[in-house]
Amino acid sequence: MTRQDFKKVLIVVHDLVMTAIAVLATFFVRFDGILLDERLRLLPVFLPPFVAFAGVVYWFFQLYRSKWRFASLPDLFNIFRATTVLALTLLVIDYVLVSPQLLGAFFFGKITIALYWLIQMFLLGGPRLAFRYVKYARSRNTIERDANTPTLLLGRGSDTEVVLRAIESGAVKRLQPKGVLSYRSDELGQSIRGVPVLGTFADLDQVIQDFQERGVPIRRLVATPSALAPEAHPDMLLARARRLGLPLVRVTSLGEGMRDAELAPLEIEDLLLRPTVQIDRGRLENFIRGKRVLVTGGGGSIGSEICTRVVAFGASHLLIVESSEPSLHNILENPTLLSSDTDVDGVLADVRDRERIREIMAGFRPDVVFHAAALKHVPYLERNWTEGIKTNVFGSVNVADAAVEVEASAIVIISTDKAIDPVSMLGATKRIAEMYGQALDAEFMDRNRATRLIAVRFGNVLGSVGSVVPKFKAQIARGGPVTVTHPDMVRYFMTTREAADLVLTSASHADAEGRRLTEGARSDDRTSIYVLKMGQPVRIYELAERMIRLAGYEPGEEIEISVTGTRPGERLHEILFAREEPRAEIGVDGVMAARPIFADRERVQVWLERLAKAVKAGDRAAAEEVFEEAIPEFTRRTKTPELPAAPARLASQ
Numbered sequence: 001m002t003r004q005d006f007k008k009v010l011i012v013v014h015d016l017v018m019t020a021i022a023v024l025a026t027f028f029v030r031f032d033g034i035l036l037d038e039r040l041r042l043l044p045v046f047l048p049p050f051v052a053f054a055g056v057v058y059w060f061f062q063l064y065r066s067k068w069r070f071a072s073l074p075d076l077f078n079i080f081r082a083t084t085v086l087a088l089t090l091l092v093i094d095y096v097l098v099s100p101q102l103l104g105a106f107f108f109g110k111i112t113i114a115l116y117w118l119i120q121m122f123l124l125g126g127p128r129l130a131f132r133y134v135k136y137a138r139s140r141n142t143i144e145r146d147a148n149t150p151t152l153l154l155g156r157g158s159d160t161e162v163v164l165r166a167i168e169s170g171a172v173k174r175l176q177p178k179g180v181l182s183y184r185s186d187e188l189g190q191s192i193r194g195v196p197v198l199g200t201f202a203d204l205d206q207v208i209q210d211f212q213e214r215g216v217p218i219r220r221l222v223a224t225p226s227a228l229a230p231e232a233h234p235d236m237l238l239a240r241a242r243r244l245g246l247p248l249v250r251v252t253s254l255g256e257g258m259r260d261a262e263l264a265p266l267e268i269e270d271l272l273l274r275p276t277v278q279i280d281r282g283r284l285e286n287f288i289r290g291k292r293v294l295v296t297g298g299g300g301s302i303g304s305e306i307c308t309r310v311v312a313f314g315a316s317h318l319l320i321v322e323s324s325e326p327s328l329h330n331i332l333e334n335p336t337l338l339s340s341d342t343d344v345d346g347v348l349a350d351v352r353d354r355e356r357i358r359e360i361m362a363g364f365r366p367d368v369v370f371h372a373a374a375l376k377h378v379p380y381l382e383r384n385w386t387e388g389i390k391t392n393v394f395g396s397v398n399v400a401d402a403a404v405e406v407e408a409s410a411i412v413i414i415s416t417d418k419a420i421d422p423v424s425m426l427g428a429t430k431r432i433a434e435m436y437g438q439a440l441d442a443e444f445m446d447r448n449r450a451t452r453l454i455a456v457r458f459g460n461v462l463g464s465v466g467s468v469v470p471k472f473k474a475q476i477a478r479g480g481p482v483t484v485t486h487p488d489m490v491r492y493f494m495t496t497r498e499a500a501d502l503v504l505t506s507a508s509h510a511d512a513e514g515r516r517l518t519e520g521a522r523s524d525d526r527t528s529i530y531v532l533k534m535g536q537p538v539r540i541y542e543l544a545e546r547m548i549r550l551a552g553y554e555p556g557e558e559i560e561i562s563v564t565g566t567r568p569g570e571r572l573h574e575i576l577f578a579r580e581e582p583r584a585e586i587g588v589d590g591v592m593a594a595r596p597i598f599a600d601r602e603r604v605q606v607w608l609e610r611l612a613k614a615v616k617a618g619d620r621a622a623a624e625e626v627f628e629e630a631i632p633e634f635t636r637r638t639k640t641p642e643l644p645a646a647p648a649r650l651a652s653q
Helices: 003-030 033-060 073-097 110-146 157-169 201-213 234-244 281-288 301-312 325-332 354-364 378-383 385-405 425-446 468-477 496-518 540-550 601-617 620-630
Strands: 149-154 175-181 195-199 220-223 248-253 261-265 292-296 317-322 343-348 368-371 410-416 452-458 482-484 529-532 561-563 591-594
Touching: 003 033, 003 110, 033 073, 073 110, 149 157, 149 201, 157 175, 157 195, 175 201, 195 201, 201 234, 220 234, 234 248, 234 540, 281 496, 292 301, 292 354, 301 317, 301 325, 301 368, 301 496, 317 325, 317 354, 325 343, 354 385, 368 385, 368 496, 378 385, 378 425, 385 410, 385 425, 385 601, 385 620, 410 425, 410 496, 425 452, 425 601, 425 620, 452 496, 468 482, 468 540, 482 540, 496 529, 496 591, 540 561, 601 620
Parallel strands: 149 175, 149 220, 175 195, 220 248, 292 317, 292 368, 317 343, 368 410, 410 452, 452 529, 482 561
Antiparallel strands: 248 261, 529 591
16 A cells, blocks of 8 residues: 555544444534433444435545645545535435434434534544644744745735745745735735745845845845736846846746645746746646556657656556667656656667567557657758658557557647648648648548547747747847848747647647547548647747847847748748648637648659658758658748848847
């Protein structure tokens, strides 16, 4: 028996004992003399089945699932509902017993039942609240003893209250909150869990100076999510913090209620996007919990984030397949994975090795496969096109075939928005991988099998390896210039957390859709392509300007922006769906989908055989002929488009 199971048993025993005590206490308080003796005589007949029934009621209202140290109003409400059901049950029993065929009189009475309700509420709720208070008092003493970093919390009162709870519970350590700054003036003068709201963000300099004069120098600023909202003007907040020389960190969390809270340095990219898309956490937990999950390319930017989300949502086993030994080591040493209840393991393997992938799949037998392994940098794939085909096309084929052989319920191929009307090797190879998955998916639906193969298209992921944002940051740190390939280049952007959640959400929808299809739904109603609603695309030139300003410089004066010209395989605008792809509304916030337009598996197989011959012969023209036939919108390599004139302020420099 695990420690967690033992704790649950203790809770069950406690609640059942308290139920028996509540009944006894009610009789001793309400009755005496012959009335008490009569009820005590019948108690051995009544009490055991009532206590057993109470255990079922407590299980139904989930009294055993919550942790006592986090006992809260929802837990008390569940106790209220369970106790009310028991009291109503006693009332029904009382009216049954009063019949002439049985006792002919009330065994309890309305006043007795009301008294029982009060005592039962106290005996179930009181110990939980007392336990929470003891833990709270102990954690406060520990915090006061260990906290050594005077801190200001930034954000709305509701957000800072959650952070203060996390500090009290020990989820966030070593912070000594001295005050709160809110961007809302109506919160001034309030106190949040004993910590005063000292001013607005505009008062930051004065508040810091006041603490300095009192001999309590503030050493850290902690920004809650609301402090990064556009209406809070986070750009100004970041600039003030840098001017004061104070570290500004943000609060992140993998769990509900900040129980897995972390502090991370506030990066420029945290301020570059629209508000992030919120996901249905319950949906993902229901989908992932208890499943065996395999992630290829698990050491990469997207793959590693998928791994952390998978363990956060309760997967039973996670196997990470990675071709890079350093990347595999880094992800396996991730604290989130090490501290989780998920059984995590990793293997070194290349998705291009078909037999090795089949061996791994057969040994692990995953329920869900996330295929994130890929070569994805456009300029490199234009020069090394054979490697792109080997990894992105045949690697995807190997993973899909191996996962199908072990009857995984869902296989998700990580694709790209460059797969639509492709002009690069990256886009073309990813589109072929999509088509192979769609062909298999259609074949299985016709056979009434639940295995789903879907593709998820990403825009550019902020902070990922090779992303433009880290490149700009490095160039700004060197003093410039910041290089932009074209002044009119626009891209969609998303965070790694959004990307990972999109993958999991899409898999959950496809899995549920697959079950419906096996139950008789129309197979032509299925969706196979998923895309995050990423808002409006961002003009890269404007992104560079804003990043320079966030770093405290003036673009064009202190740091130059240089327009270098588009690279082979690049295009100015990205597309989310092909023109002929029929859109589908799936009822999931933040996610768009499309129904497949694909060739049958036999045709795809012929294209794959021709691609294999072209790779073996090193014949790029033959490979591009296959792409043109399979993807009519594919544009072969052309001369790099002539660069338009730079903006006037650059031309004059």
